[in-house]
Amino acid sequence: KKVQWAKLKNEPTVTKEGQHVELVANIGTPEDVEGVLNNGGEGVGLYRTEFLYMGKSQLPTEEEQFDAYKSVLEQMGDKPVVVRTLDIGGDKELDYLDLPEEMNPFLGYRAIRLCLERDDIFRTQLRALLRASVYGNLKIMFPMIATLDEFRQAKALLEEEKQNLSNEGVAVSDNIEVGIMVEIPSTAVMAKQFAKEVDFFSIGTNDLIQYTMAADRMNERVSYLYQPYNPAILALIHNVIEASHAEGKWTGMCGEMAGDEIAIPILLGLGLDEFSMSATSILPARTQILNLSKEEMASYKSEILSMNTAEEVVEFVKAKANL
Ligand code: PEP
Ligand code: MG
Numbered sequence: 001k002k003v004q005w006a007k008l009k010n011e012p013t014v015t016k017e018g019q020h021v022e023l024v025a026n027i028g029t030p031e032d033v034e035g036v037l038n039n040g041g042e043g044v045g046l047y048r049t050e051f052l053y054m055g056k057s058q059l060p061t062e063e064e065q066f067d068a069y070k071s072v073l074e075q076m077g078d079k080p081v082v083v084r085t086l087d088i089g090g091d092k093e094l095d096y097l098d099l100p101e102e103m104n105p106f107l108g109y110r111a112i113r114l115c116l117e118r119d120d121i122f123r124t125q126l127r128a129l130l131r132a133s134v135y136g137n138l139k140i141m142f143p144m145i146a147t148l149d150e151f152r153q154a155k156a157l158l159e160e161e162k163q164n165l166s167n168e169g170v171a172v173s174d175n176i177e178v179g180i181m182v183e184i185p186s187t188a189v190m191a192k193q194f195a196k197e198v199d200f201f202s203i204g205t206n207d208l209i210q211y212t213m214a215a216d217r218m219n220e221r222v223s224y225l226y227q228p229y230n231p232a233i234l235a236l237i238h239n240v241i242e243a244s245h246a247e248g249k250w251t252g253m254c255g256e257m258a259g260d261e262i263a264i265p266i267l268l269g270l271g272l273d274e275f276s277m278s279a280t281s282i283l284p285a286r287t288q289i290l291n292l293s294k295e296e297m298a299s300y301k302s303e304i305l306s307m308n309t310a311e312e313v314v315e316f317v318k319a320k321a322n323l
Pocket of ligand 1: 046048087183203207208254256
């Protein structure tokens with residue numbers, strides 16, 4: 001199997017009828033890029049920037065960040081690189097920020113919520129990203145967006161820093177797409193409104209499932225409720241994809257679900273544009289998609305969305321996609 005996969009390294013990812021689907025990778029550091037290219041990744045769909053901030057005693061400087069972003073962008077050439085701004089909090093802590101303990105960290109002060117309040121931290125990251133943007137094909141995305149107002153505030157800060165850099169005579173790319181992660185149910189429900197203002201969506205199913213099912217993604221006791229194939233989750237995903245396409249925008253997915261062999265046929269049928277996964281999943285996913293018909297999967301859409309349970313969905317997809 002490994003030999004078969006290797007042959008596909010430089011091949012495009014197309015469905016049976018020849019439609020292109022973008023297969024990209026999740027990374028955490030510039031060192032991960034080598035693995036992305038070796039596994040035939042068509043881009044980076046999620047660069048988790050938290051690692052720059054973790055395992056040290058102070059915030060990373062603008063220069064340190066600039067070097068990391070530039071390195072990733074240069075290595076990827078003209079392939080797209082979606083960088084997620086700081087998503088700290090929840091399961092990822094930073095001792096040096098000395099944040100008060102919270103009763104529900106996953107529902108607390110984290111990610112964009114923290115960045116909008118500590119705009120000193122956020123602006124430093126945005127400046128580093130903007131300066132690096134001339135070295136490749138950068139797209140910026142904000143994590144944990146719950147309201148349109150949060151997106152507008154984050155975007156305004158980005159525009160301000162762009163202006164500041166331009167006043168300082170620093171070159172910045174003029175075609176950086178700005179999108180959001182859809183990982184909070186309110187945002188998935190309001191996708192139609194968001195789609196008018198964002199350039200793209202990337203669905204973060206790791207969190208979207210936990211928040212929709214009210215089941216902690218780390219808690220074994222309630223893991224039976226952590227159901228990627230639950231029709232409620234599929235309905236939210238469907239809503240996001242439809243809303244983006246109605247506005248001529250694209251939707252990706254960067255949660256674990258994007259690389260899952262049962263989810264892939266469903267997501268293909270729902271019209272997902274970009275699948276972002278761990279680098280080692282890319283060639284197996286490409287192999288699977290080569291043998292799938294998007295048209296056929298799309299024809300099952302309403303049947304799947306009206307099913308009653310996750311089990312029903314799994315059974316159906318296994319039969320239709322030969323799994
Ligand atoms: C997600 O929530 O699906 C996601 C990709 O982000 P993280 O796993 O970093 O929370
Ligand atoms: Mg998340």
